[in-house]
Amino acid sequence: MTIDKHYSRLPLAPLLLLVLVWPATGHAQSSIPSAIIESRMNLPQVLDNLVEKNAERADALQKYQGRRFYSLDYTGFPTSLHAEMIVDMIYDAPGTKQFKIVSQSGTQWVIDKIFKRLLDAEMESMSEENRARVALNPNNYDFSGLEQLESPDNCSYTVAVQPKIPSKLLYRGRIWVDSKDFAVCRIEAEPSKNPSFWIKKTEIHHSYLKIGDFWLPSKNESVSVVRGGGRAVLIIKYQNYEILSAHGLKGNDAGSSSISLALPNHSN
Numbered sequence: 001m002t003i004d005k006h007y008s009r010l011p012l013a014p015l016l017l018l019v020l021v022w023p024a025t026g027h028a029q030s031s032i033p034s035a036i037i038e039s040r041m042n043l044p045q046v047l048d049n050l051v052e053k054n055a056e057r058a059d060a061l062q063k064y065q066g067r068r069f070y071s072l073d074y075t076g077f078p079t080s081l082h083a084e085m086i087v088d089m090i091y092d093a094p095g096t097k098q099f100k101i102v103s104q105s106g107t108q109w110v111i112d113k114i115f116k117r118l119l120d121a122e123m124e125s126m127s128e129e130n131r132a133r134v135a136l137n138p139n140n141y142d143f144s145g146l147e148q149l150e151s152p153d154n155c156s157y158t159v160a161v162q163p164k165i166p167s168k169l170l171y172r173g174r175i176w177v178d179s180k181d182f183a184v185c186r187i188e189a190e191p192s193k194n195p196s197f198w199i200k201k202t203e204i205h206h207s208y209l210k211i212g213d214f215w216l217p218s219k220n221e222s223v224s225v226v227r228g229g230g231r232a233v234l235i236i237k238y239q240n241y242e243i244l245s246a247h248g249l250k251g252n253d254a255g256s257s258s259i260s261l262a263l264p265n266h267s268n
Contacts, residue, residue, distance in 0.1 A: 043146040049182040062245040065090045069237040076230020083110035095126035155185040166193040183215040200225045211241045
């Protein structure tokens, strides 16, 4: 077996989930006390608001840009791997993204077979048909177990999600929903279908940040355990967001706007 065949065990498919959940949009979750208080809304009400507000934000956000920092560490057979890549991204509604690679370093196989394929997959996922297939709504998911937790940042509703059809591009786990904006602010999940025999388990951690009226990805982390003892950790950090063009949301008087926010660097 060649080295490339060993490398093919790396978890590309579950990592694709990290680029397919962006329409949920949210800020980084702080720690939540364990005390649970009585929910003020029932599950159908929370879901109705979530779907409605997500659609409003998607319609209003016309153009934005940002910078991403990709890193992947793999430890295991046949060797350890590390790679990094910095990418600038511009989004144009309704479904176009442009990527520019600013820098890259480390194992070239990871850059070509993981990072660049993630960018290609993300562009493909922007089609109307693919967006509909992965949207977080009752057409694709069953929802249960609504709880409301005390949270200083309003990221207080938590709901269990289960895909209606097992798919490598859908996930099962829990989402946290902002009780004011009804945007997903955190996801803790795993792929609903094992993407490869070589992958024993994948944990997905996804958080969002509020930029103006909109909730955009803040940090993605996917940790996969590979059969034979390997472990792969992919981290994507999102910084330097700038909203270039947007319409005001319902209930807001603001029209088109330009908002710039440079996020500080974070260590792994």
